[in-house]
Amino acid sequence: xxxxxxxxxxxxxxxxxxxxxxxxxxxxxxxxxxxxxxxxxxxxxxxxxxxxxxxxxxxxxxxxxxxxxxxxxxxxxxxxxxxxxxxxxxxxxxxxxxxxxxxxxxxxxxxxxxxxxxxxx
Amino acid sequence: xxxxxxxxxxxxxxxxxxxxxxxxxxxxxxxxxxxxxxxxxxxxxxxxxxxxxxxxxxxxxxxxxxxxxxxxxxxxxxxxxxxxxxxxxxxxxxxxxxxxxxxxx
Numbered sequence: 286x287x288x289x290x291x292x293x294x295x296x297x298x299x300x301x302x303x304x305x306x307x308x309x310x311x312x313x314x315x316x317x318x319x320x321x322x323x324x325x326x327x328x329x330x331x332x333x334x335x336x337x338x339x340x341x342x343x344x345x346x347x348x349x350x351x352x353x354x355x356x357x358x359x360x361x362x363x364x365x366x367x368x369x370x371x372x373x374x375x376x377x378x379x380x381x382x383x384x385x386x387x388x389x390x391x392x393x394x395x396x397x398x399x400x401x402x403x404x405x406x
Numbered sequence: 407x408x409x410x411x412x413x414x415x416x417x418x419x420x421x422x423x424x425x426x427x428x429x430x431x432x433x434x435x436x437x438x439x440x441x442x443x444x445x446x447x448x449x450x451x452x453x454x455x456x457x458x459x460x461x462x463x464x465x466x467x468x469x470x471x472x473x474x475x476x477x478x479x480x481x482x483x484x485x486x487x488x489x490x491x492x493x494x495x496x497x498x499x500x501x502x503x504x505x506x507x508x509x510x511x
């Protein structure tokens with residue numbers, strides 16, 4: 286079964302750090318670009334970051350640039366999001382998603398179940 | 407940045423109705439437009455990619471159209487399981503989602 290499973294969420298104080306993980310299974314992880322998308326409670330979807338298949342190219346939303354780092358370990362079939370200098374407005378469910386449609390860049394065909402990050406003192 | 411505006415923000419409909427949701431981009435995005443369905447507490451699900459291509463496994467009552475700046479998602483005959491939130495997403499320049507449309511009974 287094709288699957289993405291996030292972990293690493295939790296409660297963190299403002300200014301703190303957290304690392305999210307996304308474990309992939311059921312497909313050739315190293316062949317796909319991957320993304321992080323977040324959703325604040327009761328709000329819409331917001332794209333956060335993407336990484337290409339070999340990890341050499343990354344892109345970020347302006348709101349997280351310089352604070353978040355996306356990376357991947359293709360040997361471990363795992364995607365990461367290192368989040369530093371966290372703010373209250375980073376509170377959200379974080380989803381990892383696969384960029385899986387060959388004829389449509391940045392179309393997310395597989396999503397994880399999400400992991401909740403709460404930034405609060 | 408490209409802004410995506412959906413209308414309406416919420417919509418009440420009944421089983422069997424034909425429903426259309428619109429999405430407008432702040433500049434031309436050709437056909438780089440995808441649609442997602444999200445049910446409460448669940449991850450989004452890809453319905454339509456490249457404006458009009460139906461994702462595998464998605465019922466044929468869902469269809470998408472448009473190009474340039476104006477796009478539509480149509481559900482031809484609403485089923486009980488279709489009541490959810492719907493998001494458009496552009497992938498022409500970086501990635502931006504619309505604010506969502508909540509489809510209610």
